[in-house]
Amino acid sequence: MHKVTDPVHEPVLNVRSALTAAGAEDTVRIFEDKVPTAAAAAAVLGCDVAAITNSLVFELDGEPLLILASGAAKVDTGLVAEQLGGGKIRRAKPEFVLEHTGQEVGGVAPVGHPKKLRTILDTSLQDHPLLWAGAGDHNSMFSISYEELARITEAEPLQVR
Numbered sequence: 001m002h003k004v005t006d007p008v009h010e011p012v013l014n015v016r017s018a019l020t021a022a023g024a025e026d027t028v029r030i031f032e033d034k035v036p037t038a039a040a041a042a043a044v045l046g047c048d049v050a051a052i053t054n055s056l057v058f059e060l061d062g063e064p065l066l067i068l069a070s071g072a073a074k075v076d077t078g079l080v081a082e083q084l085g086g087g088k089i090r091r092a093k094p095e096f097v098l099e100h101t102g103q104e105v106g107g108v109a110p111v112g113h114p115k116k117l118r119t120i121l122d123t124s125l126q127d128h129p130l131l132w133a134g135a136g137d138h139n140s141m142f143s144i145s146y147e148e149l150a151r152i153t154e155a156e157p158l159q160v161r
Contacts, residue, residue: 011103011136015112019142022111022152027143034138036106038071041141045132048072053125053133053149055108057092057101057117064100065089068110068133068149069122073161080120080160107137110153121146121155 012028019026035041038052045052052071057064060081069075077089094105101113110119110133125131126146133149135142150157 009137011107011109011112012140013136014102015109015136015140015142018109018111019152024144024148024152028135028140029142030135030140032139034106035141036138041132041134042071045141047130047132048128050124051128051131053110053122053131055101055110055134057097057105057108058089059092059096060084060089060118061087064092064096064117066101066108066110066117066119066153067122067160068119068125068153068155069160070124073122073124075122075160080158083158103134103136104138107134107140109134109136109142110149110155112136116154119153119155120158120160121150121153122160123157124159124161125149126157 016026038049041052042049050070050072054069056067081089132141
């Protein structure tokens with residue numbers, strides 16, 4: 001008998017495709033246990049929680065805004081809105097996140113979405129030579145440098161806290 005293994009989820013395949021299409025290395029790692037929070041991921045990876053890149057989806061004037069923030073940071077939406085020139089930013093509902101990213105909250109990646117999202121990159125992440133980000137589901141992460149993450153997401157660097 002063959003042992004049945006879990007298939008790689010479609011959102012993870014989308015992330016892998018997006019990484020390679022952007023000329024970035026596919027460093028996706030899939031873990032047996034879920035890593036839905038920055039603290040859980042840092043524990044499994046043995047890194048500082050501040051090197052975990054949370055992909056947080058907000059709603060800005062009805063449109064998605066992806067903020068790639070350090071796992072050690074709480075995003076100050078007022079500060080971000082002020083720097084972006086106004087508008088009200090609020091945390092998106094899980095259905096909105098899924099609709100715009102194709103990924104569930106807790107597993108959202110910086111890439112691999114159905115269409116490009118306006119993206120902000122937390123400048124505090126540049127303090128870490130290696131970052132880890134969600135790779136499309138609750139069991140996967142990928143590693144990347146700040147510069148490469150900025151390049152492949154075309155993110156706007158911003159202080160988010």
